[in-house]
Amino acid sequence: MKAGDSLFRQVKMLFISAIVVSLFILSLAYSFNDHQGSRDAEASVAPEFAAGPDMQSFMLGAMARGKDISVVNDQGAFYEVAMQGETTTILGSYADIAMQEASPFVEGALNGMTIYVDPGHGGADPGAIVNGDIHESELMLDIGLRLEERLMDEGAFTKLSRRDDSFVDNDDRVADSKKVNAGVFISLHANTYGSSSVHGTEVYFNRDAYPEQSEQLAADIQHTLTEGSSFANRGIRAEELNVIEHPHMPSVLVEIGYMTNGEDLEKLMNGQEDIVARLASGIVRYAEQ
Numbered sequence: 338m339k340a341g342d343s344l345f346r347q348v349k350m351l352f353i354s355a356i357v358v359s360l361f362i363l364s365l366a367y368s369f370n371d372h373q374g375s376r377d378a379e380a381s382v383a384p385e386f387a388a389g390p391d392m393q394s395f396m397l398g399a400m401a402r403g404k405d406i407s408v409v410n411d412q413g414a415f416y417e418v419a420m421q422g423e424t425t426t427i428l429g430s431y432a433d434i435a436m437q438e439a440s441p442f443v444e445g446a447l448n449g450m451t452i453y454v455d456p457g458h459g460g461a462d463p464g465a466i467v468n469g470d471i472h473e474s475e476l477m478l479d480i481g482l483r484l485e486e487r488l489m490d491e492g493a494f495t496k497l498s499r500r501d502d503s504f505v506d507n508d509d510r511v512a513d514s515k516k517v518n519a520g521v522f523i524s525l526h527a528n529t530y531g532s533s534s535v536h537g538t539e540v541y542f543n544r545d546a547y548p549e550q551s552e553q554l555a556a557d558i559q560h561t562l563t564e565g566s567s568f569a570n571r572g573i574r575a576e577e578l579n580v581i582e583h584p585h586m587p588s589v590l591v592e593i594g595y596m597t598n599g600e601d602l603e604k605l606m607n608g609q610e611d612i613v614a615r616l617a618s619g620i621v622r623y624a625e626q
């Protein structure tokens with residue numbers, strides 16, 4: 338019982354910090370709304386808090402990150418897991434993520450959020466191909482894996498649609514994001530055009546579900562990707578396409594740059610750390626409203 342007590346105390350502590358963090362976010366949201374009447378109140382609350390996730394599972398999952406955890410009994414939605422010599426019950430999706438993440442939980446601006454990162458294409462579907470052998474699918478996988486690291490550094494939970502060059506059906510990506518109860522879906526792509534002079538960033542969103550949140554997320558990512566960067570701002574666009582055709586959460590599809598433009602391609606191939614830092618700060622900017 339002693340070990341269990343200590344686990345309970347740790348969870349309680351994390352609970353208290355979670356409540357403090359959410360109250361802080363809510364108070365920021367309300368004070369922001371006082372001054373910006375045009376903002377939608379719903380969009381101002383971090384979606385994970387608004388949607389009412391299983392906070393205890395999130396906290397247990399957070400504690401499990403980077404630790405030795407194994408599933409003792411798969412009960413469907415919930416798993417009984419062994420962690421640090423104790424067994425506890427946890428929402429399966431959080432256990433799945435915790436087991437895949439090697440780094441320990443950290444406090445950050447994205448605590449409480451699960452972010453689904455979707456590197457576009459993969460396997461039999463390479464996406465765009467330029468200069469003979471540069472595949473969009475490979476560039477996006479590299480950026481997706483780096484983005485995962487950045488988001489975890491901000492305290493988020495992340496799930497990637499693919500971690501290697503394998504084919505994943507678009508419907509499976511969407512279903513997977515629902516399964517992990519993601520608060521944000523971000524699909525990563527790069528564009529091409531017949532003329533090499535066309536360049537810059539476009540972020541797509543869909544107004545069918547979570548319209549205000551998706552538009553806000555699109556605007557925040559568009560802003561941070563292009564402000565003071567070599568990527569030109571080509572604007573955000575409401576369009577039902579690809580994995581955001583039927584969104585189940587605030588969702589965006591980012592066309593980061595044009596592979597047919599020399600400067601954009603150079604950045605996509607060698608400027609990944611700057612790109613993921615900008616993507617992450619766009620998501621933080623969104624989450625902090």
Ligand SMILES: [Zn+2]
Nearest residue numbers: 457464526527
């Ligand atoms: Zn694409």
